[in-house]
Amino acid sequence: MEIVVCVKQVPETTEVKIDPKTGTLMREGVPAIINPFDLHAIEEGLRIKEKVGGKVTVISMGPPQAEEAVRDALAMGCDEGVLLTDKAFAGADTLATSYTLACGIRKIGRFDLVICGMKTTDGDTGQVGPGLAQELGIPHVAYVNRINEIADDYLVVEKLVEDGLEVIKCPLPCLITVLKGINEPRLPSLKTKLMARKAEVKKWGAGDLEGERSRYGLDGSPTQVIKVFTPEPPSKGERIEGPPRIQAETLYMKLKELKVI
Amino acid sequence: MPEINVEKEKCVKCGLCADVCPFGCVMLVDGYPEFKDCRFCGICVSRCPVSAISIEKRELKEVDLSQYKGVMVFAEQRGGKLAPVVYELVGKGLELAEKLGEPLQAVLLGEDVDECAQELLKYGVMKIYVYSHPVLRDFRDDPYSQIIANLVREVKPSILLIGATSTGRSLAPRVSTMLRTGLTADCTGLEVDEKGNLLQTRPAFGGNIMATILCPRNRPQMATVRYKVMKRAEPKPNPQGEVENRTVDTRSLLDRTQVLEFRRQEAEVSIVDADVVVSGGRGLGGPEGFKLLGELASLLGGAVGASRSAVDEGWIDYSHQVGLSGRTVRPKLYIACGISGSVQHLAGMQTSDVIVAINKDPNAPIFNVATYGIVGDLYEVVPELIKVIKEGKASG
Numbered sequence: 001m002e003i004v005v006c007v008k009q010v011p012e013t014t015e016v017k018i019d020p021k022t023g024t025l026m027r028e029g030v031p032a033i034i035n036p037f038d039l040h041a042i043e044e045g046l047r048i049k050e051k052v053g054g055k056v057t058v059i060s061m062g063p064p065q066a067e068e069a070v071r072d073a074l075a076m077g078c079d080e081g082v083l084l085t086d087k088a089f090a091g092a093d094t095l096a097t098s099y100t101l102a103c104g105i106r107k108i109g110r111f112d113l114v115i116c117g118m119k120t121t122d123g124d125t126g127q128v129g130p131g132l133a134q135e136l137g138i139p140h141v142a143y144v145n146r147i148n149e150i151a152d153d154y155l156v157v158e159k160l161v162e163d164g165l166e167v168i169k170c171p172l173p174c175l176i177t178v179l180k181g182i183n184e185p186r187l188p189s190l191k192t193k194l195m196a197r198k199a200e201v202k203k204w205g206a207g208d209l210e211g212e213r214s215r216y217g218l219d220g221s222p223t224q225v226i227k228v229f230t231p232e233p234p235s236k237g238e239r240i241e242g243p244p245r246i247q248a249e250t251l252y253m254k255l256k257e258l259k260v261i
Numbered sequence: 262m263p264e265i266n267v268e269k270e271k272c273v274k275c276g277l278c279a280d281v282c283p284f285g286c287v288m289l290v291d292g293y294p295e296f297k298d299c300r301f302c303g304i305c306v307s308r309c310p311v312s313a314i315s316i317e318k319r320e321l322k323e324v325d326l327s328q329y330k331g332v333m334v335f336a337e338q339r340g341g342k343l344a345p346v347v348y349e350l351v352g353k354g355l356e357l358a359e360k361l362g363e364p365l366q367a368v369l370l371g372e373d374v375d376e377c378a379q380e381l382l383k384y385g386v387m388k389i390y391v392y393s394h395p396v397l398r399d400f401r402d403d404p405y406s407q408i409i410a411n412l413v414r415e416v417k418p419s420i421l422l423i424g425a426t427s428t429g430r431s432l433a434p435r436v437s438t439m440l441r442t443g444l445t446a447d448c449t450g451l452e453v454d455e456k457g458n459l460l461q462t463r464p465a466f467g468g469n470i471m472a473t474i475l476c477p478r479n480r481p482q483m484a485t486v487r488y489k490v491m492k493r494a495e496p497k498p499n500p501q502g503e504v505e506n507r508t509v510d511t512r513s514l515l516d517r518t519q520v521l522e523f524r525r526q527e528a529e530v531s532i533v534d535a536d537v538v539v540s541g542g543r544g545l546g547g548p549e550g551f552k553l554l555g556e557l558a559s560l561l562g563g564a565v566g567a568s569r570s571a572v573d574e575g576w577i578d579y580s581h582q583v584g585l586s587g588r589t590v591r592p593k594l595y596i597a598c599g600i601s602g603s604v605q606h607l608a609g610m611q612t613s614d615v616i617v618a619i620n621k622d623p624n625a626p627i628f629n630v631a632t633y634g635i636v637g638d639l640y641e642v643v644p645e646l647i648k649v650i651k652e653g654k655a656s657g
Contacts, residue, residue, distance in 0.1 A: 063298050063300075064298075087298075090263075090298070091299075091302065093443065094434065094444065094446075095438060095441065095443065098434070098438055121586075124446070124465075124585070126430050126434075127430075127433070127437075127444060127446055128434070130402070130430075130432075130433075130438075131434040131435070131438040133435070134406070134435045135438060139402065139403060139518050140431070140435075142427070142430065143427050143431070160427070161427040163525055164523060164526040165523075166399075166523050166524075167520070167521040167523075167524070168518050168519065168520055169518065169519040170518045174517075217263070217301070218263040218301040218316070219263060222441070222442050222443030223443035224474065224475050224476070224477060225304065225307070226303065226307060226473050226475050227307050227473040228281075228304050228308070228465065228470050228471065229471050231464075231607075231608075237628070237630075237631045237632045237633055238633055239628075239635075240633055240634065240635050244637055244641040245649075247637060247642055248642060248645035248646040248648070249649050251617065251633055251635065252649045252650060252653060255594065255615070256653075258615055260536075260537075260593045260594040260615050261537070261561055
């Protein structure tokens, strides 16, 4: 089975601090990591390969330093790594990202299964997986929590929905986005880490892909951020003072008055 | 490729652009910004106090925006019952449609969904496009996305709103990719400007900042909206909408996945639907604290929620997590116990009607959003509150 896993490099924490004086972001010293959801995608790809044979290729789009994320995936056991990197890819929203990844995956060649994390911790949209499936013209199943069966030409998976789970049969080639509950990602060993450091990571720019240039990066992105702001602190409420018993009684009275209890 | 430029004549060398760049791409050289590996996010452009920075895009084919009119909502249903988020999409959709002076429409897919359509009419939707066919009984991405994309191409709504449910989040990106238009996830604010552009506001960077996003060149402008963020629509006294039944041509539909089985899992807690949520955080000190909160919650007929820290500590299951990385809740009463109130938690509960915060730290950010704040030990206050409520109930 030819498996492609998509990963993204993200800042290690989303708890970006805001400078109280200037109201601006403070990011100093925040290291970059593989999007935590993608670790589960890599792990699932490796497990399928271990079960039925094949190859796992990891692909990412990002600035040159995102090569680190690809190497981390190689250290976990992926066979090949590709980084799509070009100034022309910069400023991409989820549509342009899906398109560019699709161009990269087509260049990799034959694939049976594409695996993505359910979402990234920085963008937090979960849109690239299904969008990528559409660009590739293949079906997808989102929110996969378990793979029940891997056949030559189809998968049976469990998709988590609000009130339960659906068992879905999906023909290959297809794309799945996976939840954290699907597995426990392995840790790379020192040996695989060293191997990954020496491994080749293919770097492809716009010139290497057969896509339309106008669909990459900012040019290919219909959405535009026009404003960023810090959420307004809501007005201060009322403090209830006194010993615990009095506080409880006062609160009870007030909630009764508001008819919320 | 786009270019980012600074007009040195305008630049006042304040350095704000370097401070706000989320990617650290701005270097100041002699006080002027220089951009390395710019990702064209536009944040510095919007923050520059003297408008000295600009991003130039290549000229692109323009879509004739004037052809697109009206607001459309996806009327998600499951087993013949409208998803609760649909009422909120209709509420917001009506508001936007009124402002634009254009109609609100809905698209409804399923098998035998007449009742859903009749129900929806009561809320003032002007036109409901109904696709009823056994093939559409279960949600499946292939047929659903094709039908909606085809309808959009024909009817040309200017705005398309979809609930950010497991269905909507899977469906919306497929539809927007088919239509090659913009899609903004998890909007918490939607407004239209005088040109009819949809101003889509959503939390970014874990909710620490809010971003307003536009889709200026493409239509429809698509957004997903989380349940419990927008106000629910109210039934209208004289609804005048109509239902248009559409034929489903299965021969032209791609249809590749198959739902073999559905296993209902009873959610033991439904923090999303509860009128009262009693939540605990790190201040609980351990899993036992949730027993106490559970007692208070069941007295009030509510559910137990938790902050991310409490879930990360393993004190309670993820299904209880409130916040940006958990569920968004909007109960009548939210009681936060031992929760400091990180931005990511606040983003998931601050629209609750009444918020009570109980925390030892008088400076905890949770007090900034609390209607009533109690500085104290939750292990002293909550048991007293339980007693008082029981006494209140006993005395009728």
